[in-house]
Amino acid sequence: MAKMTERMKELFNKVPTAVLTTATLDGTPNAVPVGAKKIIDDETILISDQYFNKTLANLKSNPQAAVTFWEGREGYQLKCSITIETQGERYEETAKWIEALGNKAGHPLQSKGAVIFKIKEIYGVSPGPGAGKQLV
Amino acid sequence: MAKMTERMKELFNKVPTAVLTTATLDGTPNAVPVGAKKIIDDETILISDQYFNKTLANLKSNPQAAVTFWEGREGYQLKCSITIETQGERYEETAKWIEALGNKAGHPLQSKGAVIFKIKEIYGVSPGPGAGKQLV
Numbered sequence: 001m002a003k004m005t006e007r008m009k010e011l012f013n014k015v016p017t018a019v020l021t022t023a024t025l026d027g028t029p030n031a032v033p034v035g036a037k038k039i040i041d042d043e044t045i046l047i048s049d050q051y052f053n054k055t056l057a058n059l060k061s062n063p064q065a066a067v068t069f070w071e072g073r074e075g076y077q078l079k080c081s082i083t084i085e086t087q088g089e090r091y092e093e094t095a096k097w098i099e100a101l102g103n104k105a106g107h108p109l110q111s112k113g114a115v116i117f118k119i120k121e122i123y124g125v126s127p128g129p130g131a132g133k134q135l136v
Numbered sequence: 137m138a139k140m141t142e143r144m145k146e147l148f149n150k151v152p153t154a155v156l157t158t159a160t161l162d163g164t165p166n167a168v169p170v171g172a173k174k175i176i177d178d179e180t181i182l183i184s185d186q187y188f189n190k191t192l193a194n195l196k197s198n199p200q201a202a203v204t205f206w207e208g209r210e211g212y213q214l215k216c217s218i219t220i221e222t223q224g225e226r227y228e229e230t231a232k233w234i235e236a237l238g239n240k241a242g243h244p245l246q247s248k249g250a251v252i253f254k255i256k257e258i259y260g261v262s263p264g265p266g267a268g269k270q271l272v
Binding site (some may be wrong): 014018019021022025026027028029030032033050052054056064065066068070074075079099108128132133 | 158161162163167168169171172186187188190191198200203206211213232254259263267269
């Protein structure tokens with residue numbers, strides 16, 4: 001497992017949108033923007049599934065993912081293994097959180113599952129000669 | 137091949153950053169933000185490689201990619217096959233364009249290659265019940 005630094009966590013929380021990337025087992029990539037994201041601890045994040053389609057199919061057949069986020073010229077990519085929770089305490093909490101987000105936004109939102117990302121490696125994606133360097 | 141609509145092209149040109157997603161042949165995804173992007177025609181885009189690392193390794197071994205871009209609640213994902221040009225007229229033009237971008241930004245930039253994306257399919261990535269629907 002790899003731990004996010006304080007700065008990485010700060011930026012992850014700050015950006016409105018991260019990119020969740022999956023792939024089929026034979027290597028067809030898929031990337032979608034996600035907003036319903038939170039940090040569980042230094043090496044774990046949670047993204048709620050409201051509308052996943054190909055992403056969910058990929059996660060079920062190939063439970064690895066990358067989560068990329070940036071602002072300006074600073075960015076990070078988390079390489080993760082994933083599990084999907086559709087019941088239990090963490091899912092119930094996620095369902096309440098997403099329902100509240102929907103109420104705030106003025107349109108109904110419903111979580112179909114809590115995707116839990118265990119961070120295995122962290123890479124920089126800032127432009128420059130160090131782009132793509134493994135940081136953690 | 138799939139053709140972008142006028143609206144898709146407008147949004148692609150407008151957003152400062154798109155996300156270029158690749159994968160290893162055994163399905164490990166990789167996603168990086170890219171800014172040096174342009175439309176060649178309705179079914180072809182070009183992204184210049186200044187700093188690609190894992191992205192380039194993936195593109196060479198598995199020449200398929202997704203390019204995702206969005207603004208607010210509107211977004212698209214282009215599923216593409218790719219070729220890489222490191223010589224010839226299109227590469228030379230790209231090299232000049234990137235050099236000029238660097239001059240404008242006040243730090244040197246150099247294109248290592250012009251990645252040409254032929255669009256095969258286009259999906260919506262806007263949140264909502266239609267998320268992930270194939271559009272073109």
